[in-house]
Amino acid sequence: MSEMRTIKDMPVNDMFVSGHGACAGCGMAVAVKNIMRILGADTTVYVPASCLVVISAMYPTSNFRTPYLFTAFENTGAVTTGIRAAQRRRGLSSTVVGLAGDGGTFDIGLQALSGAAERNEDILYVCLDNEGYMNTGIQRSGATPFGAWTTTTPVGTKVEGKREFKKDIMAIIAAHDPPYAASLSIAHFNDFIKKVEKAKAKKGFRFLHVMTPCVPGWRSDPSMTVEIARMAVETGMWTLYEIEDGEARTTYKPQTMLPVTDYLKLQGRFRHMENGDVAKLQEWLCAKWYLHYGNDMEQPVCATFEKMKRVRHPHEEQLHFI
């Protein structure tokens, strides 16, 4: 296997082909297209209920040139386990990949996911995180960030947007001690390629967490999808790292933390947020930043908040960081 290093080395043979029904500017389509290019033809795909199944597999057409199965919402970890068991018995070495959304991963699919991770099944689990149930019309999930408007966290006169912070799914995965887990951004493409390559090459349970901006759900400009993904990293709303055989490593660290408002202002879902909620989110982000990147370098954006050095869980000290 030749190691891919940059976008120039990407295979051009698409396994997820054009003609699908994704919205203009869909971050998920960008992620899936490129993941499938790297995984190649010797891949078997499972997709649970999600945008992806609707845009890519409406009988009698399919955008996947690989074998493809769909059944239900909550069982990506389980169905992929079954497929892999059968293919192993038949002597096939195909990569079995589950391409699930954040609802299918953080919420309804968490149990089957945990089971597969705990048994260290030889599968690749990809969470395409658009921070909500976008396929059913923009409802809140465990992945939706604090303050965001969704149809089930409406901006009302008493309550405005989601009141809970985003669940740390990577920490949950890390607690299962998998051979490989990584967070990816479509704005950091060389990093993206390396991580998919690494996940493809490893054996056992592998987890990729990709932020996939959603134009209708995030109320954003279709031309800004990659820019929003980039700004998420620069503000600390998304962090790029990998955990390999228990060792955690930051793969990209922004020089200076940009204020969260730089990220929020690009999206209509945060438009209603007032100073109090913005500060609350910024404080949570600062704690997350210092936890991930260390607190030896003070961030001006965080100067007004008490520095957070506490360790929330033993695994965090071990795995979240350096």
Place this chain on the structure above:
Amino acid sequence: MKVMVISADHAVAYAAKLARTEVVPSFPITPQTLIVEQLAEFINDGELDADFIPADSEHSVMSMAVGASAGGVRVFTATSSQGLALMHEMLYAVPQSRLPIVMANVNRSLGAASGIWVEYNDSMAERDSGWLQVYVEDNQEALDATLMAFRLAEDRRVLLPVMVCLDGFILSHTVERVDLPEQEEVDRFLPKFVPYNMLDPSDPKLMNPIVPPEYAMEMRYQLDRAVEHSREVIAEVDELFAREFGRSYGGLIDTYRLEDAEYAMLTLGTATGLARQVVDELRSEGKKAGLIKLRFMRPFPFKELCAACRDLKALGVFDRSASFNGGGPVYTEVAAALCNVPTTVTGHVAGIGGRDITPEHMRDMYDIVEKASRGEKVRSVTWHGLRGDME
């Protein structure tokens, strides 16, 4: 052939082993657990070359079964009650994907008013899922029906999942003499599994996509036809089995002393053994009583029942579950099947929640049916064995 004294759960596990099952996803639930425990032992002792997957739930069990069956291998699993209910969503994916999965369901009541004892309300709730359902009478039939289930499920005219239903505790945990077939005999009866459709990167296929209204109806119709085709295959498999192993079960239904009977009961599961005994008693008293044993709930034996009941004046239908709508599911389906036959049909609910069905209860059922056969007015549905004054 080897003679063993084993429970029905173990008999089913032996059948799955003799069938050379390749993947066994599993989750424990009483009274099914003995089956997967025994299979785990077979695998860990090297007696069975299969993958045992300890799942996180029954929903995941059926999801793994779908994945593995779509991956092209022979899959067996087992469950009960709440576990079957948790699988409900995934059960529907199997027939429409035409995956020949075989599963034992050890019948147990479905809560609330929870218990671990036999009642058929768990599997009866799944009778319209597209799974074929066979109910067994004893431990030998549990083994034989499981072997036949693989042959039936994998027949190209059928390609449907089969659920083998057996009474919790009465069979699952009770030992009986069981004739264990030899591996070579089973290998002759059940050829190596060849998948019809499978997920193979060298021949990529899209399985179970989203199906719009333009196509869904034809797919459901094809499924309906496949269930219809299973009727003749069930008869063929029964004959094949008889030729290889010398035991026959009559296909969709079996009958006992029905030839000149004027009235009869229709039973399923272990109540059939008791009914045989009561029929013998009634016959010794000169009464013309008979018995129909319902084996398959799906496909339902409409034609066979009409033919069997042609000369009956009255038929009582036993149900070990209630529809909470006046009777049980078997009663309503039998009544529908016989609506063009002049036989009077009565419903008899008994053994609910694992309550013992005594010879007296069965005798009461026959007495009611006898009255109906003489033209006397009787209740359309009777619950037998209720304690106290429940009117």
